[in-house]
Amino acid sequence: MSRPIRFAICLVVAVIFVLPLYAMVVVAFTPRELVFDGGAGLWPQRWTTTNFRDLFTAFPVWRWFSNAVLVATVTTALSVTVNLAAGFALAKLQFVGRTAVLLVVLSTLMVPAQAVMIPQFELVAKMGLIGFFWAVILPSASTALGVFLARQFFVSVPDELLDAARLDGCGTWTMLRLVVLPLARPLIAVMVLLAFMTQWNEFLWPLITLRDPDLYTLPVALRFLQGQFDTDYGGLMAMALLSCVPLLVVFAALQRYFVAGFSRSGIR
Template sequence: MSGPRLARATVIGLLIGMATLSLAPLLWMLSVSLMQSGEAAHFPPPLLPSDPTLHNYRELFARAGLGHHLANSALVATVTTAIALLLNTLAGYAFAKLRFAGRERVFRALLAALVIPAQVAMMPLFLMLKQVGLVNSYAGAIVPGMAGVFGIFLVRQYARSIPDELLEAARIDGAGEWRIFAQIVFPLLRPIVVTLAIFTFLAVWNDFMWPLIVLSDDNLYTLPVALASLSREHVQDSELMMAGSVVTVLPVLVLFLCLQRYYLQGLLVGSVKG
């Protein structure tokens, strides 16, 4: 085998090995979720279920009420993502293309806030939401994700690649700023908007700490919080917990696979134009 072919085969083999290591926990999780109760506790643990069953999934949705918590997560993640896309794209475009007093100073201050851990701001944010009566509500779970410094920065860096001449021509033709944004800027931002949407949706869907803090009503729990609460009652039932993990992972995995082309396009174009 020649040198280039050997190098290619080596790289492909390494990639396949890394992909196998990455997928192994997910495949094991799926396999255990299909096992009979107590089967995963055997030693050595079986790799595949001896008699595959969907009993664990039926148990989750029929008795544990996970369908309601799944709907809660979908509602919070969808609404948060929609609002975040609107606010982040507007702010990112403004910092990139509109001139106003203190623009650079405000943007630098926002960037400085990136070094502050999110956990530090949770208590002040909780107290503020408590003052306005948003604790233990869907709104309280949505507010922290409505706008983020990272999202503003991402859109701003991408929007800087939009030619100023294009915007000036629209203004000369009599178009207002809202019309320019809606008909010219937003379509050009589509790749980075899809990327930001995936980032935001995944972050909100997988968030455990903030919903745990702000939500005290079991009926309002999102999926990660409900699953953690369920694990305390069924700590020995590995099969049921794995079924819950599959239900938690599957929607975002499908979403990412469906949108990965736009996601990668947004990252690659942003790296070239930014």
């Protein structure tokens, strides 16, 4: 296909994906009375920031936002660290049962999260973590997809490079930290983005384990704006728009490594 045709196709696809985000922005900046009267079209009759002011006045939005940032950041750091170490071990270290361990890790991808939610809750409850952030963080400290991506990436690292590092006196951790990780920037970017996005959008598990509303994250706090008989759609879209900002910032910062990380991990 010629370049103009490809550009037109990409433009149409981009509009399709951007349209829901644009609709969310329009409703967030439309007065509440106009939303219920059908005045929230593709271009609102009157722009206002009342939804945001009412939202911050009625609810502890900044607390929920800081909770979400804290949980997502700590979970991402733990997940990336554990997945990188596990992926390197499965790719480059020789030990008995390595293939079996990899198969067990990959088999967990076929198990729905809802199937293990009850035993996982019982385990967290026995550890005394219910009602604390660690109840949300620790179950996501490692993921099968992250281990698989790291393993596939590290398989492509030449063994000769690692042998040269061993001849220079590097141990396993020193070799991983000084030799392998500098080559894995695209992989780290992909893992950070996936882990942060997954944890930031998590709803059901924080709702179950965080009993104090002051500990809620933004996705859980959105339910406060959904009533049985009335829903504040303007405030709901305002909070949803606020929750999208960190994801857009993280993706904008890491997007240059995103495609390279997936391609070098063997994902097509």
